[in-house]
Amino acid sequence: MSVSPPPTPTLPDKPKSKTGWIVGIAVAVVAVIVAVVLLLVNLSAPASSDAGKRATVTIGTTEKASPYWAVLTKAAAKEGIDIRVVNFGDYTQANPALNSGQIDLNLFQHLQFLADYDVSTGQNLVPIGSTLVVPLPLYSDKYTSVAEIPQGATIAIPNDATNQARALLVLQKAGLLTLKDGGNTLATPADIVADRSRVSVIPVDAAQTAPALTSADGAIINNNFALTAGIDPKSAIFQDDPKSATAEPYINAFVARAADKDNKTYLKIVQLYHTKAVQDAVLAESKNTAVIVERPQADLQKIVDGLAATIKASK
Template sequence: MKKFGIVLSIILLAGVLAACGNDASGSTDALNEDKIVVGVTAGPHEQIVEAAADVAAENGLEVELKVFSDYVLPNTALSEGDLDVNSYQHEPFLDQFNEDHGTSLVPVGKTILNPMGVYSETYESIDDIPNGATFGLPNDPTNGGRALFILEESGIITLEEDKKETASIHDVVDNPKNLEFIELDAAQIPNQLSEVDAAAINTNFALGAGISPKEDSILLESTNSPYINYIVVRAENENDPVVKKFVEAYQSDEVKAFIEEEFQGSVIPSWDE
């Protein structure tokens, strides 16, 4: 009986400690107010957060960067608590990730638009693409849908009315040029551009391959795009002071000037839009 009492006491103590570590809603403790761990994808997002880190340091906030090479891991790491925030994704991608993984990640501040471009090694205008041309699309649902949305905006195709921002190739209802859509890994499309007549390429992959969206694209996404990127956090940390401090550093005049000078219109600061 004495042994049972000791075990019961330990269990009760563990319960008390657990209750002290969480509020009534079940959310975790607030983040450290002096340091924040930020996940980014390599390329422009990494460079811009480095600039934001310099601004944050002037205000007493240390920013630790963790750099990823794909689009899924930064959200996985955030949801599992390995990151405090991440900065790399647009809202349609975030919504799809939450739906697919049962997570509660939320946007807390606009960052940039990486305008997706259409490129070709053969044709100099989107209007020059011939009937029956092959067209490369990213094979992930959100960026594939984004590419189709851009083509519809330009009048090349027509999509199902209720699938404008979430379309797949199966939602194309009018394709006057009979384009043959080929779904490819987004990161590999720059290397495969010579194998198709034209292709849609994400800005970070274009820049990584030495391709300038502003100078080399034959069609560029408009600035009224729904695919603006965001700083994202776990729902329980949405109002943490350190998150607000990081957002303010990112959305500073210094960072805006860095983006405009460094990327010359290939990446667009979007928090004032």
């Protein structure tokens, strides 16, 4: 007779633990907190940073040591823009570097200089924002006033076409020389009427006008080179009027390639230049001789186009 095996005991159901749903609730709460924090961070981020993305903009200049660059760079960094400043030793280098794409913008030239470059090279660099007009001063280590400068004295002037013409106009305004037909923004030393002029000029590279003070009776020196040489702008014995209508061709500007004229990041930098902190630094450096200029981009281009037309007509 076979004996049946004992029945398998039936175990009672395992009591359900509360740990699982507690953990689930905890995870959900943490997820909500993280989402809220991320939302708040995004809302507080600068609009120009494009949700955390930063832009690097390389700007060429002839005055990298100027204190206002540090102020502008700091302001841009808060907006998600990292500015890299590249210094050039003279005025002839920054436009070719911009045209070739080595830099993104430059800030060193006035509109007359830009128009002359575009016409002479066939390029199309454009102004995207005005900055200031700086007077073009006459300095002398030998004389303390224009009246003291004797007949036959020599004055060093920049030899680049646009600053040379402006320098000649300054000397004419000072009563030191006379130009044929009153001169214009294209004047050259050949336009000097010798028998009606008290001085002769020595054209040199703009960067060499300050050193030329040791040998010439005076020198027309652009502001950035004067500051680099430790010359106080207030020591000038004469200068043109940066607020006059005739100063319009000498408005300095941020310049870009034509394809970048509407670049929002570049235009933001122009906007930041015109904030009080940057302008205070600019004016302090110029000993309050500079005049800040805010002109629409379209106005600047119109001025450049007019100057370019005049240059072309003269050739």
